[in-house]
Amino acid sequence: MKKILNRTEDYVLEMLEGLCSAHPAYFKRRGAEGRVLVRPEAPIAGKVGIVTGGGSGHLPVFTGYLGPGLLDACAVGEVFASPGVELMAEAIRAANGGAGVLRLYGNYGGDVMNFDMAGETVEFEDIRTTTVLVADDVASAGPAEREKRRGVAGMVYCFKIAGAKAATMASLEDVTAVAQKAADNCHTVGVALTPCTVPAAGRPTFTIGETEMEIGMGIHGEPGVRRGPLRTADEITGEMLKMLLADMPLKSGDRVSVLVNSLGATPLEELYICYRYVARELAAKGVDIIAPLIGRYATSMEMTGMSLTFCKLDTELEALLLAPCDCPFLRC
């Protein structure tokens, strides 16, 4: 293992300490060991709170997206491990300004179980909660089993859109409905070229040949749909584009936002090479791209690879996507 760290057991806590000392205007810590991150202004009276949570190792997901027009609190687990019920309940309490709290997070068994249980816990404190699961990874289950899909980079759009809606002081029902609409309209596919190493494990999560790639691999190294020789940027992007379009057909006049996301090690240069291909293909179909995002938005530690997300927009989603927001990793 070749990483810049002190002790593996301090990895997450030292990361949180650094994050908060770099951005005190956006983050403060609470809960056991300070493993719940909260916006300093939270709870905001009368505003629906939005909480998320999950394992570390994906920055800026999940912790990074707290701020005005975005999320209110986040429960932070160890690398690739669920934070557990107590931290999630604490995040919900921190976000509750009296108008209820939306739990908005990626579809992973352990997180779902724990967040549901956290919701039940705070029911005893008369806090109303709802849930929207982000399940956008098209490689993890077919369209007929959409609810079984894992949540990956599409989360960023859901955070942005739901956060903008909550900032208008909309009701819990309305924020939940628009978050669900955003989640339903997000579709992602990824490709991995090299694995990553969880510090506590000390060795890579999987092995892959020097000249191989795997299409559809998950952000924890979950198996993808096809492993084969590494191809050119256009061939890789073309294959991923085809998978997305098979899942969500687009026609002339449609409007989408496109996220080309680095899984950690892949540089911006390569992301722009891929974006150029997507932009050209969508333009040829008469599809308009709105506010594209290119960069490191949802990572898998130092994994080499990228993911491509489409978020199909209607008038409401587009306005919310373009509404102001502010956090260290996303501003508009």
Next chain:
Amino acid sequence: MTTNSIRWAISSLKEKMDGAASELNKLDGALGDGDLGVTLSQGFRHLQDDAPNLPDDVGMALLQCAQAFTRVTASTYGTLLATGMMAAAKATRGQNAVPWTEIPQLLGAALKSMSDRGKGQLGDKTVLDALNAVRLATEGLDEPAAQVKAAIQAVDQTMADFRGHPFRRGRARIFGDKGLELDDPGMVALKRIIQSLI
């Protein structure tokens, strides 16, 4: 059943589950990640620390137990047990004493909640099958000693009934035919838990 009965159960569980831990770890290790025993003994030890602070409201006491359990254990079995406690907590909130005859009803609520959360069904050869048998066996009994006795018999009978059946849930299902004659570690753990209540 009062908060004092819960305190007594916790201290008995803490004392006796330590002894069962290595057996349960071994059983679980043959099929899964081998942490079942340690999960439970840690969970009950933590409950014991919390026991003096439990409120008189049985529902709130059970809620506090569920929360204490989830603080120390992230395993599926631990979360499911806490889920069951939480369901019972909801049903008994606001009561300082719950008639023993309501135990089957509380087990029913726990069972439903655990089945929803773990996406498990009766017949999958999991702790849910044993719990359902206990629910049926304790129906109509109004005395805890008789309920415990009937419950142990019910779990034994369920384990016997499922020998020859495959596991349908969790990592154990990949064992296919090799799992036919093995008992579900979750059922064995439930038996040890109930046995601790004598």
